[in-house]
Amino acid sequence: MLINCVVYQNGTKLADIPVSEISDYISHPDAFVWVALQDATPAELEEMQEEFGLHELAVEDARHGHQRPKIEEYGASLFSVLHLVEPVPDQIKELNIGELNVFTGSNYVLSVRNRSNKGFLGVRCCEREPELLQNGSGFVLYALMDAVVDRYFPILDGFETELETIEKDIFTKGTARTNIERLYELKGRVMVLKHAVAPLLEGASKLHGGRVPHICAGVQDYFHDVADHLSRINALIDTMRDTIGTAIQVNLAMVTIEESEVTKRLAAWASIFAGLHRVCRASGA
Numbered sequence: 001m002l003i004n005c006v007v008y009q010n011g012t013k014l015a016d017i018p019v020s021e022i023s024d025y026i027s028h029p030d031a032f033v034w035v036a037l038q039d040a041t042p043a044e045l046e047e048m049q050e051e052f053g054l055h056e057l058a059v060e061d062a063r064h065g066h067q068r069p070k071i072e073e074y075g076a077s078l079f080s081v082l083h084l085v086e087p088v089p090d091q092i093k094e095l096n097i098g099e100l101n102v103f104t105g106s107n108y109v110l111s112v113r114n115r116s117n118k119g120f121l122g123v124r125c126c127e128r129e130p131e132l133l134q135n136g137s138g139f140v141l142y143a144l145m146d147a148v149v150d151r152y153f154p155i156l157d158g159f160e161t162e163l164e165t166i167e168k169d170i171f172t173k174g175t176a177r178t179n180i181e182r183l184y185e186l187k188g189r190v191m192v193l194k195h196a197v198a199p200l201l202e203g204a205s206k207l208h209g210g211r212v213p214h215i216c217a218g219v220q221d222y223f224h225d226v227a228d229h230l231s232r233i234n235a236l237i238d239t240m241r242d243t244i245g246t247a248i249q250v251n252l253a254m255v256t257i258e259e260s261e262v263t264k265r266l267a268a269w270a271s272i273f274a275g276l277h278r279v280c281r282a283s284g285a
Contacts, residue, residue, distance in 0.1 A: 071203030
C-alpha cells in the first residue's frame with residue numbers, strides 16, 4: 001500500500017507525485033524522491049524496481065521478508081533492513097517484530113514497512129528543516145534509522161523495570177520456581193531485542209568510518225550518532241543478560257534450599273513417628 005510519494009528539491013518539498021512520474025523527477029538536479037510503502041505487494045515492489053532501477057537481490061530480500069538486520073551496498077545504492085520491535089497492546093509480555101526495508105540511492109529513498117502499524121510521520125517532520133534535507137537521501141536514511149533505534153530505548157526501559165520487580169521477589173519464600181519462569185521468559189524477549197540491535201550496529205558502523213558510501217558522504221556524523229546509540233543499547237542488553245543469569249542462579253539456589261528444608265522436616269517427622277512407633281510397640285509388649 002502506498003503511503004507517500006514526494007519529490008524534494010534543494011531540501012524543500014516540491015510536490016506529491018503519482019508513482020508513474022517518479023522516473024521524470026529523479027533525473028532533476030538537486031532533487032530526490034521519497035516513497036513510503038506499507039506491506040507492499042509483489043506487484044508494487046516490481047513497479048518500484050522498474051522506476052528506481054533497484055537491484056534484483058535487494059528486491060528479492062524485501063519480497064521474502066524476515067531478514068536479518070543489515071546494510072548492504074549494491075553499486076551506488078544501499079539496501080538496509082531494520083527490525084521494528086514493538087510491544088503488543090494489552091499484552092505487556094508480547095513483542096511484535098516488524099521490518100523496515102530501505103532502498104537508498106543518490107536521488108531516491110524507498111522505505112517499505114512490513115508487519116507494523118506504527119508509521120514514521122515524525123520523520124516526515126524534517127520537511128520543516130530544509131537545511132537538513134539539503135543533505136539529500138542519505139539524511140533521510142539516517143532519520144529513519146534514528147527513529148527505529150529511538151524506539152528500542154522504551155522497550156529496554158520496560159525490561160529493566162520488569163527485572164527490578166522480579167529481583168524484589170527473589171527472597172520471598174515460595175516464589176523461586178515462579179521467578180525462574182519469569183526470568184527465562186524475560187530473557188527470551190531481551191534476546192529478541194539483541195538480535196535487532198547487534199547486527200544493525202555492525203552495519204551502521206560502516207556508514208561513518210573508513211570507506212563511507214557516497215550516499216552517506218557529508219552526513220557521517222549523524223550515522224556516528226546512531227551507531228553510538230546502538231552501542232549503548234547493546235552494552236545495556238549484555239549487562240541485563242548477565243543480571244538475569246545471576247538471578248536465575250540465585251533462584252535455583254533458593255529452590256535447592258527450600259527443598260533441603262522440606263527434606264529436613266520430613267526426616268525430622270519420620271524420626272518422631274519412628275520413635276513413637278517404638279514406644280507404642282514397647283508399651284504393647
